[in-house]
Amino acid sequence: MNTDLSKVRNIGISAHIDSGKTTLTERILYYTKRIHAIHEVRGKDGVGAKMDSMELEKERGITIQSAATYCSWNGIDINIIDTPGHVDFTVEVERALRVLDGAVLVLCSVGGVQSQSITVNRQMTRYNVPRVAFINKCDRTGANPAKVTGQLRDKLGLNAHMMQMPIGLENDLKGVVDLITMKAVYFEGENGDDIRIADIPADMQDEAAEKREALVEEVSMYSEELMEALLEEGDIDNQLIYDAVRKGTLSLEFTPVFVGSAYKNKGVQSLLDAVEQYLPCPTDVTNMALDLKNEESEFAVTNDPKDPLIMLAFKLEDGRYGQLTYVRTYQGHLNKGDTVYNSRTGKKVKIGRLCRMHSNEMEEIENCGSGDIVALFGVDCASGDTFTTDEISCSMTSMHIPEPVISLAVIPTDNKAQINMSKALNRFTKEDPTFKTFVDHETGETIISGMGELHLEVYIERMKREYGASVEVGAPQVAYRETISERADFNYTHKKQTGGSGQYGRVAGFLEPIEEEYEFVDSIVGGVIPREFIGSCDKGFKKSLEKGSLCGAPITGVRCTINDGAYHAVDSSDVAFQLASVGAFKEGYLKAKPVIMEPIMKVAVEGPSEFQGAIMGSVNQRRGMIIGSTEEGNYSVIEAEVPLSEMFGYSTTLRSLTQGKAEFTMEFSSYKPVPKSVSEELIKAYQDERKNA
């Protein structure tokens, strides 16, 4: 472990699916001597790339869970989180970004900036993550790194500049020209291990000189010394340029762009140098924690290994070594055998074993310090928990977690499957805060919910493969909600006197729409409802919100105000007032013009411009509202808002409409009322279901 924090880098590798980030990570591990042979993602040797440790990932050739790994380059410790490329898994990406100090944004030199790159870039901006860009696959036909750099500027709004020029492209890719040292760099030998530095090819010298001048001029904005040196028109010390680029990168005002081909073993070592030179070390970044003893006021963590420990669990994994908890240490240090506190539960936890993970292999260590990313063994916690010592009570700031928008029923085929499914669901809900599960009391079915079809599909597959839980799956259901559209009064008396002690409670007040989920307002004066029953009223209203009467969906956006009521000295009870409130809500709800709301997704479809009309037509047919279209050369992006219920099976439709040349991403945007015709259908279906139940 490096105690000098300036020699630690915690980085993520994020990008669009299929831009080759797993291959890039594999090469990084090879060049940093963590592995001694190269295995391709979809290679013939059947080993699969090191970072795709889950079987499913190996089979599909995609990265689902971010596997953490550690390597060392030029005396710098680098912790890498490989992040998934599908938008359905963005919580994984967001979690990774939360604990990282910097990132490498990988782009395909042919595909360029695509919709997922836009999403990932937005997430990086949200978490203030400085990044360097790597334009991969320069060996592919149609590679055009200059165009991709232009897209980084135009589409992502980054001040992106190429730090290198490729020597040859496509099949002729030989190496790169470093625009700071003004030397050609060739990666030779079978696996590109042998780096040969040579003079820039004669036919590239003029262009390289021009580009260097433009680069130096641009980065001089971030360094007064460089600006002065530039004005003096003498030789410029390269270190001044490195420092200026670093300053611009750390302030998120500049994005250095590197080029190469991980698959062809070109340019990866230069990228590693860039990680060292330009991406921040833990002390370059200010991370905030919440002081739990001081009304959750924010304070900056110190990064000092001598200060009390603050550590965030950002990922749980159930692997062949038992439960693993990935943590990032923000200050203090941790030794094997230490006892720490979980700030959420207040429970003491003894750290038995501590290790660095290298994808699915591990290396036991004795201690870790501030800035480190390591894994703990056998610690019972949830993702997002903070660990501290007893000297301090704090929590790291909470992450932005989107609400699930789709659900489906899972039915175990036998008793054994039932037990295994429970184990799996327990694990998944701890691992992934966007994955939720509950039992529908009416049908007795287990319902799982998440962020998209693919998201749930992957968990079902994992249930089957990792836990041997054979399950049948119901049709996906959209998470509808109900809400009220206007204010309505209620005045309800619950009276029951059929032998034994009776029940009595009267509750009066009104319902009104609000932006928040629910609010209860007690405006009772003169004790017409005794204090001890006010909580019962709140409980009754909350219970009413669980299932609306239109389509059985949960009700949100309601303020329940009680301002009158009555009680009976003997017959009033907690239950009586709960039931009175349920009745009151029912009475007010129907008068408050309830409506059904559906999740609306922000959809971005990208494809060749020749299909723009067809794509727009397909979005339109799905009740989509087209927000805009962007046309760039032969490529178009159509942005739209489409109800989730209309998006099932869209990938198949899109594929057939565009000969497989278009793709789409979607993320939750908001809840909006459904049109009248859809509302009527949903109400009818719910009524039929109740009749048949």
Place this chain on the structure above:
Amino acid sequence: MENDLVVNNSLRALGLENSSAEGKQSMGLVMARAGLGKTAILVQFALDCMLLGNKVLHVAIGEGVDKTRAWYDDILAVLTDGEKIETIPEIMHNRMIMTFKESGFSKALFEERLEDLVKQGIYQPQCLIIDGYDFEGNTKESLEEFKAFMLEQGLKMIWFSAVSHRGDERVSASGVPAPCHDLDSVFDTVLLINPSKDEMKLDIIKCDTGSIDPGTTLLLDPSTMLLKKA
């Protein structure tokens, strides 16, 4: 509140809605030097059309969808004074943004796109905003052809923006500056943002279809970019 936005809008001074209500089709131009607020004015025209229930197609040449949307959000936030209006999301159904790179925009391409929208019944705009059209690189004839095509599509109102340059003294007889000094006859309305020492005036150079209130001068509030009566 929504009604207030329509009735109290300073754009009423131009009376353009009367001509479109009568079924007339018109083409207008907003001119100014770079950075004075042409897009802000075009967005106000668009919002006014949208509030009146018309569908707007906003073509931004050289700008992204997000930036164009941000103009609408900003102007709307100022107009509504931050107040939440229930019907705003509905009103936004009346807007579609289409963006092109400067080098990628052509009359033929746009015609193809618009026909796609209209023929498939995806979107039938009544108002068209074209922000960033290259007047210097296109001839009067091509603009006239373009106008004929757009009017054929049943558009009630078309608005262009054009950048005038300080050094270019060319001006038409009616006062339309270069590069549109030869295009007087193509446009029914021409407005020019004219910054003076203390204020930004909106000169109404030409307004054939509207019914301008006598003596009306419009000003552009530099802090909000909103039009207001002098």
